[in-house]
Amino acid sequence: MRYLILLTSLFIGFISCQEDDLLTSSSAKLEFSTDTVMFDTVFTGIGSATQRFKVYNRHSQPIRISSVELAKGNSSQYGINVDGVSANQVKDVQIEANDSIYVFVEVNIDPSTDDIIEKDSILFYTNGNIQDVKTIAFGQNVNLLMGQSLNTQTWDATRPYLVYTSCLVDSLETLTIEAGTKVYFHENASLFVLGSLIVNGTLDEPVLFKGDRLEEFYQDKPGQWGAYTTLENGATYVFGGLHFLPGSFDNKIDYAIIKNANKGIQLDSAVGNNYTLEITNSIISHMNLAGIYAQTSRVKGENLVLNNCGSHAIAMVLGGKYNFNHVSIANFTPYSSRNTASVALNNYFVSGDVGFVYDLEEATFTNSIIYGDGGENGNEIVIDKADEGAFNYYFDHCLIKVSEDFDMSNENHFQNILRNPESGPRFVSKEEYDFRLDTLSPAIDAGKAEYGAATPLDMNQNDRTTDAGPDLGAYERQQ
Known part of the structure; x- marks a missing residue:
């Protein structure tokens, strides 16, 4: 019996050893979750985001990879991390039976080159086999900005600009940005304007x-x-992506696309009676908070589209003066729920037991659309006022989404309003961010001729004065 037990133990041990033996057959191959790791547009001199892929051992025994290495070795622009080890070459990497490991990849493009395609391969040496995963990155040279104070200068479309850390247009200086220029911003970076933009x-x-x-x-x-910055009380204060500081003046934006920021534009305390900002023919989209956030400021806007802003499309707080004509607000937020109004008007601020009141000299919306899928109690406009200060606002010839309880009876504030049309504004496709009007839109020809004549060409340079009436919003329907 003792002999039988010994034989059985030896047999089990032999089987276990066989199961633990490394797979050494040259026919045993690795499998990969991809055959190519691709980086789309990497800025020169700035490291890429990290990509990853998996390496699989589909066999019933462990397998050892003799070496994982970059084909270009030390001259490679790529870096790899193999199962937690970062090096250009990692040796003796074992993958257990029916298991896998991760390989992480990043790339840094040489800033001394022009636009290039950077290629390499990650080689896997296993049991005499060589397998590879290709890497490819598309590099683009940029003008890199890291915290500079900018004097008067002009940016053109020759190369993109990358604002890696926040920059400032200094007092009494002017930054001019010409047609076709691309300005990219790194996380936590803004363009502050003390002078003019x-x-x-x-x-x-x-x-x-x-x-x-x-x-x-x-x-x-x-x-x-x-x-953004963290305050002493632990709260986070968020600046505008384009942030116009007190004292900034004579700012003009024509045909811009501003997207993907926390706040698109913020304006602080106006100086003098002129507009702090005149913005025309522009799109502000996909903001985490507000599209335009203006406090005690002066803004004129024509032919604007503001869409998919997580809080407000346009917030006018602490008074000021604002005039918007032919604006399309299409505030749909599929990535989050929104219980704030697309348009907010306010003229006061309370800090502790102390209140501060400012005059809202004027806030007008004409021939415009204010619509969305959220709102404060179903209202896409909110009126938040202190009676001690002036509060002058006026909506005329607008399509507006509000609740049934919202009072629009005062003609000093609301005239010729298309209130909650059953069909909505009927944009061509909110999913494709096409906020032109379709053929059955109630906003077609619903504008006032006087306001259309003030902005005779729509955002696509179509004449809005030649038919029965101007369409509401930034686009004139073309038949």
Whole structure:
């Protein structure tokens, strides 16, 4: 019996040893979750986001990879991390039976080159076999900005600009940005303006302001850029992506696309009686908080589209003066629920037991659309006033979404309102962010001719004065 037990133990041990033996057959191959790791538009001199893939051992025995290495070795622009080990070459990597490991990859493009394609391969040496996963990155040279104070200068479309840490247009200086220029922002970076900003985009070549993550996943993702800081009480204060500081004046933006920030534009305390900002023919989209956040400021806007802002499309707080004509607010937020109004008006601030009241000299919306899928108690406009200060506002010839309880009876504030049309504004496609009007839109020809004549060309340079009446919003329907 003792002999039988010994034989049985030896047999089991032999089987166990066989199961634990490394697989050494040259026919045993690894499998990979991808054959190519691709980086889409990596800025020169700035490391990429990290990509990853999996390496599988589909066999019933462990397998040992003699070496995982970059084909270009030490001259490679890529870096790899193999199962927790970072090096250009990692030796003796074992994958257990029916198991897998991760390989992480990043790339840094040489800033001394022009636009290039950077290629390499990650080689896997196993039992005399060589397998590879290819890597490819598309590099783009940029003008890199890291905290500079900017004097008067002009940016053009020759190379994109990357604001890696926040920059300031200094007092009495002017930054001019010409048509077709692309300005990318890293996370927690803003462009602060103490002097003046002039944006000269065109219909065919708008100026682009957006985050520096260019992968497809990030195209419509809000909150990618804009400076923020933590206050002493632990709260987070968020600055505008384009932030106009007190004292800034004579700012003009024409044909810009501003997207993916925390706040698109913020304006603080106006100086003098002129507008702090005149913005025309521009799109502000996919903001985590507000599209335009103006406090005690002066803003004029024409032919604007503001869409998919997580809090307000336009917030006018602590008084000021505001005039908007032919604006399309299409505030749909599929990535979050929103219980705030797209348009907010306010003229006071309370800190502890102390209140501060400011005059709202004027806030007008004409020939405009104010619509969305949220709102404060179903209202896409909110009126928040202190009676001690002036509070002058006026909506005329507008399509507005409000609740049944919202009072629009005062003609000093509301005239010729398309209130909650059953069909909504009937945009061509809110899913594709096409906020032109379809053929059955109630906003067609619903505007006032006087306001149309003040802004005779729509955002696409179509004449809105030649038919029965101007359409509401930024776009004139073309038959």
